[in-house]
Amino acid sequence: MPSDVRELLRDAEQRLATVGVVSARADAEVLLAHALRVDRSRLGVLLALRESVEPGTFEHLLDQREQRVPLQHLTGRAGFRELDLHVGPGVFVPRPETETVAQLAVDETRRLVAAGEFPTVVDLCTGSGAIALAVATEVPRCAVHAVELDPMAHAWARRNVDEFAPRVDLREGDAATAFADLDGEVDVVVSNPPYVPPGAVPVDAEVAHHDPEIALYGLGDDGLLVPRRVVAAAARLLRPGGYVVVEHAEVQERSAREMFSASLWQDVGSHRDLTGRPRTTTARRR
Numbered sequence: 001m002p003s004d005v006r007e008l009l010r011d012a013e014q015r016l017a018t019v020g021v022v023s024a025r026a027d028a029e030v031l032l033a034h035a036l037r038v039d040r041s042r043l044g045v046l047l048a049l050r051e052s053v054e055p056g057t058f059e060h061l062l063d064q065r066e067q068r069v070p071l072q073h074l075t076g077r078a079g080f081r082e083l084d085l086h087v088g089p090g091v092f093v094p095r096p097e098t099e100t101v102a103q104l105a106v107d108e109t110r111r112l113v114a115a116g117e118f119p120t121v122v123d124l125c126t127g128s129g130a131i132a133l134a135v136a137t138e139v140p141r142c143a144v145h146a147v148e149l150d151p152m153a154h155a156w157a158r159r160n161v162d163e164f165a166p167r168v169d170l171r172e173g174d175a176a177t178a179f180a181d182l183d184g185e186v187d188v189v190v191s192n193p194p195y196v197p198p199g200a201v202p203v204d205a206e207v208a209h210h211d212p213e214i215a216l217y218g219l220g221d222d223g224l225l226v227p228r229r230v231v232a233a234a235a236r237l238l239r240p241g242g243y244v245v246v247e248h249a250e251v252q253e254r255s256a257r258e259m260f261s262a263s264l265w266q267d268v269g270s271h272r273d274l275t276g277r278p279r280t281t282t283a284r285r286r
Contacts, residue, residue, distance in 0.1 A: 005046045008032065008055055012062050019066050020205075027071050031061045034075045068205035080130045082137060086159045087128055090152030092215035093206075094130040097273040098192050101247045101280050102134040104271060105190040108243045109139045112187055118142060119187040122237055124175035124230050125149070127215060129157035129168070131190055136165035145169040147178040150214050176229040182237055189234040192247040197223030224248070224255055231259045238285040245282050253278035 012028035021027055033040040035058035061074050070093055072078040078087040080094045081102060087093050105121065112119040119139075123132035123146040132146035146161075146168055148154040154172045161168045171178060175191070195218035202208045202216065219225035227246055234244040248256040253270055260268045260283040273279035 005032070005043065008058065009043075012058075015062065015066055019068065021065065021068075027065060028062070030071060031065060031074060032058050035061055068209065070206040070210050073210065078128070078130075080128075081134045083130070083133055083160075083164060085128050085130060085133070086156060086163070088156065089210070090150070090212060091156040092127045092153065092211050094128055097275070097277075097279050098130065098247060099134075100271065100273045101190065101192055101245055102131045104245045104280060104282060105131060105135050105188055106138050108188050108245075109135055109142050113139060113141050117187070120182065120185060121145070121188040121190065122179055122182065122186050123147070124178065124189065124191040124233060125193040125215075125226070126157055126170070127153050127192065129160040129164075129170065131192060132157075132168055132170075133160055133164050135188075135190070136168050143169070145171070145179060145182065147171045147173050147175055149174055150212060153212065153215065175226075176233050178233070179237060184237070184239055186237040186239065186242055188243050188245070189230075189237055190245040191227075191230045191234075193226045193230045194218045195223050195227050195248050195252060197221075197249075222252070222255055224252060224259065227256070228259055235262075235264055235285065240285055242285040243282065244285070245280060247280050248278075250277040250279065253281070256281040 009028050013025045016024035016027055029040055029043055033043055064074055072087050072093045076088055078085050078093050081099050109119050109121055119142045121135050121142055121144045126132050126146035126148045129146060132144050136144040148157050157170055161170045194216050196216045218227055257268055264286050265283040266286045267284045269282045270278050271280040
């Protein structure tokens, strides 16, 4: 039976809010627009005209969102900077805070291009390919390489690379040993590696139950075993003066800086995300 769009959204918002979805109204609108196959902005017109719609597909999506299936899994898309990436089960959904990580890599790459260079950029632990593709699409005059260990995540990255920037060199493998053919030749290494400490189960059900563990837990007592391997790989890959960008948890700022305490690093810096929390550490290869 057709339902009034206004009532449909109001009821959906209430249902999602009841189960703890913080962005209940926004999620309801995104799901309804997805079900109707229209832009979200079109809903305003339907509301103004008091249009009625068949709620079937929307009800199915809403039922799943009530069970805390990630919104991005239901729509199959995740916005990241200028991109609308393909995502789903088996790949880490890129977060807004990682956009500031990508910005640091983009800024350094642009600086090098402005200086007349053709930079080489490597994204370790690429996941969906978000950071690599942000650099490749926003700074076309560079060579971008990316690697992902998990086969399922790599498949999602391949889909995104094929659609948005086929020139990106995407490989399946271990970030610690990848790109031996580029040793000492890379200008920028960037990574959003797994870094959640053992036992620190994410609060949000969407993360705890749906993001792959391999993309969350960084191993070791402090969750920084994988990030340390990334830093070691960066030391191998970067040319003198090369720049590395590594994401980490807000509580790991001090430990992250200590990863760059060796004499081969200089200009170590901490950077905050959009919420003002320490999120990234950068350094240069001496």
